[in-house]
Amino acid sequence: MKLYSDxxxxxxxxxxxxxxxxxxxxxxxxxxxxxxxxxxxxxxARKKIEEAGAKQAELNDIAALQSFDKNVLYKIIDxxxxxxxxxxxxxxxxxxxxxxxxxxxxxxxxxxxDE
Numbered sequence: 365m366k367l368y369s370d371x372x373x374x375x376x377x378x379x380x381x382x383x384x385x386x387x388x389x390x391x392x393x394x395x396x397x398x399x400x401x402x403x404x405x406x407x408x409a410r411k412k413i414e415e416a417g418a419k420q421a422e423l424n425d426i427a428a429l430q431s432f433d434k435n436v437l438y439k440i441i442d443x444x445x446x447x448x449x450x451x452x453x454x455x456x457x458x459x460x461x462x463x464x465x466x467x468x469x470x471x472x473x474x475x476x477x478d479e
Contacts, residue, residue: 419458 367388371381426436443455 367376367381367384370376371378376384422439426440429436440457441454442457445453445455447453
């Protein structure tokens with residue numbers, strides 16, 4: 365509309381108006397093609413945010429527990445291997461924040477803890 369107004373007021377020649385109109389039309393078409401892709405990215409981001417919120421709520425519930433029951437353990441532990449000599453290996457269902465990328469933790473119950 366601005367281009368047409370400028371043309372009608374004499375600020376642009378007919379050739380300038382046509383040239384600018386073509387450039388603007390092409391740019392609008394490019395932007396229109398990007399919109400669905402950006403909308404998909406927004407939807408994916410919303411889903412990830414919702415999933416992260418649900419996981420955070422679940423972790424908050426688990427962290428607030430004073431004792432574990434069977435249902436809670438099923439939520440956080442995938443497998444437990446018990447070996448001889450007091451050695452236990454736990455495979456977590458989620459990443460352990462202290463062992464990034466490693467979902468298993470080996471515990472030797474015979475090791476002395478520093479207190």
